[in-house]
Amino acid sequence: MVEALGSTQEGNLIINVGPQHPATHGVLHLVITLNGETIVHVEPHLGYIHRSIEKMCESLTYRQFIYVTSRMDYLSSHINNHACALTVEKGMQIEVPARAQVIRILMDELTRIASHELWWGAMAMDLGAFTPFFHAFRERESINDIMEETCGARLTMNYIVPGGVMQDIHPNFQNRVKAFLKMYKSKIHEYDEMVTGNIIFQNRMKNIGVLSAEDAISYGCTGPTARGSGVSSDIRKIYPYEIYNQLDFDEVLEHGGDSFSRYMVRIREMQESIKIIEQLIDHIPEGDFQAKTKAVLKLPKGEFYTRVETARGELGVYIVSEGGTTPYRIKFRSPGFSNLSVLNHIARGSKLGDLVAMMGTLDLVIPDIDR
């Protein structure tokens, strides 16, 4: 294996980036073979934060297992919960009330913005600009405040239950979301001024880590990583769930395939999420926020699969049921794992500093990769 890494070649240097390293945003371990500053090979090592969430889910009932999935991709925990609830609803054939559907979508999009905000700040910090990180947190915190008021928690909300949402939205919810939209729009030009338009930033990002559309497909990339290469992969458009097919929003596509395209996809995706929220915030239908469900949920015997678009890409939830109260087997198809697999391909031949930028644009959340 050592030979495969190219260490036997004279002058090559192997360094371990991580598990504790400021650039890996978690406990990712990269074994990097360097030739001077140039990367010869990158080998990600996983498993440092493996908590066997899939196995844990097998011993939990269909109501209980949803909260565990918040701990996978903690930045889009709400969307993870949504995916699980959708799978259970699909199996049970529960009709979700219109109000619950709209609330779920609103929360999903708020989560997406919050996740992209954190990514934006961390991305700039990877490139050495510390200030944007704190500015990103200003917007993210106001989303968290909204979440806290309605769901009761800031990060692992556990707001979605099979059949709807746990509680009705808080009476302040609509006003606060509108206030957030207003605040967000007044700050959006700062993103351009501080990071996107900056000449140093652009030079660091453009034509770096180029991922062709073919490679994006063959590595199984999804989400903004794939859309940055021009691969249409937005589950909200391709396999619409809830009422996404009735909404007016665009799938963001950039065709460069480089780090800057992936960056721009996320920046523009935030605008699309804003668009969705604006369409729905004044039109939350009246009615129940939760469908009437049995006290004990039992999925019929069979296999169920749903997918949703998280902030990082396609999350698939696969449940094998034996007809009992707990799943026989659960498998999560996490977006981060496939997106990480592309790292060696795009990083080879570039400089060490670019590797950090590329990891930033892949938007890795390590608990999502390891589960």
Place this chain on the structure above:
Amino acid sequence: MFLKDYINDVYGAVKSLLVGMRRTGYYFTHHKEIITQQYPDNRATLDLPERFKGEVVMPHDANNEHRCTGCTACELACPNGTIKVITKFEVNAEGKKKKAIDKLVYHLELCTMCNLCVVACPSDAIKMAQTFEHSVYDRSEFTKVLNNPGSKIMEGVE
């Protein structure tokens, strides 16, 4: 024109840098934009939303009565085994034996604040409190008994 491009490059680069510096300069001079909350100092004004999930508590009224019937719905709903309901049999005024809780043991160290027990409770006996400063010196202090000593079930709660 090579030279013209070169000068344009330099001009555009310098301009983009100055735009960024203007933005940070703006925040440097506008201190009212500061968003820091000085947490331990602002305890008095700290205002948590009523839905905030801090820990599970059991409200008691003035007569030291709670609404828990000991049905163990919360225990069954909990994904982590956080709640243990220990029941006993009480003899009521008519001489009938009736099931009631002896202790409702709550392990805060296991709790993930998922709110499933509160949702599951048929008699609204437990709810989420807005406390969040949970750190203690001894781990055993995390194991709490939610019902007050000597407390009884409220009249009319079945």
Place this chain on the structure above:
Amino acid sequence: MWSLQKIANTIHEWLNTTFNSTIATTIEMVIAGVAVITLFALLGLVLVLMERRIAAWMQIRLGPNRVGPQGLLQSMADTIKLLVKEGLTPNGADKFLFNLAPFIAMIVAMLLMAPIAFAKDFQLWDLNIGVLYISSVSSIMVISILMAGWSSNNKYSLMGAMRSGAQIVSYELSAGLAILTIIVPIGSLQFSEIVQSQVNGWWIFKGHIPAIIAFVIFMIAVTAETNRAPFDLAEAESELTAGFHTEYSGMKFALFFLSEYVNVFIVCAVGATLFLGGWMPFHIGHWESFNHMMDYIPSSVWFFGKTFALIFLIMWFRWTFPRLRIDQLLNLEWKYLLPISMFNLLLMTALAILGWYF
């Protein structure tokens, strides 16, 4: 009027009347050494606090505000913390070089203090090649960084050190050329003469566009030379954890930290002397009353004011810009700064020959 010069003269006279000249000179040297060390420590405390405050305000935070009034004692507390921390030496390290490197960094920073004119006629050593001395001594700094990086027996440190080597060596060129652009019309490398030549206006005003270009290039080059963001590739926190001082802890780390800040102070002092007139007050043409008012402000205040303005600028850079990549860093130097400053030097030489400056 209170001035540093008078204090210095009083001490000098008193020593010379009390002792014979040899002892007097020795005592003066000791005083100067103590003064430099004190200034060193003070600068460390003040600049660290200043940087943290600037960073906090730009990042819409409050910054240190717990220790002492308004957090003014924060850097003092940090110093105490660093002093009592254990200074580890890694097992495989070259122990001698590892422990020597921070001291070289500090000695270099101290040596650089010598020719700087802090106030009117207040200077440790007014040697006739002052600017040359500064640029030659400051290049020793790279040796300490290379030493630290190599002896740490850490791959991150080594990479940081090698980056730093390439960076400092190339940016010294354009810093030197920018200095030279101003030296050409002055015709002297002596600090006192450089300041004296600006009695009728600072060079940034007198020298037309070449001086402004030289000033910009100088600021960029010295930011790179002192390893500060956006050129902090030697440290590159998100890439190399802490670069060449990854393995240092306690006071040995503090010496690197301190020497970085003192270096920033010195390059800004040189910049202030060359371009902004050093301790020379701000004068406008023939506005006698205005000029007279300006003269009332002590020269040391002028000097430190200008220097700290430049330091603020460098800190402003740091908290705004992302970091460059190593090849971009060298491209910037060799493809942009160096040709521009060479052309600029030619322009200034032409101006100097024709006498087209004020």
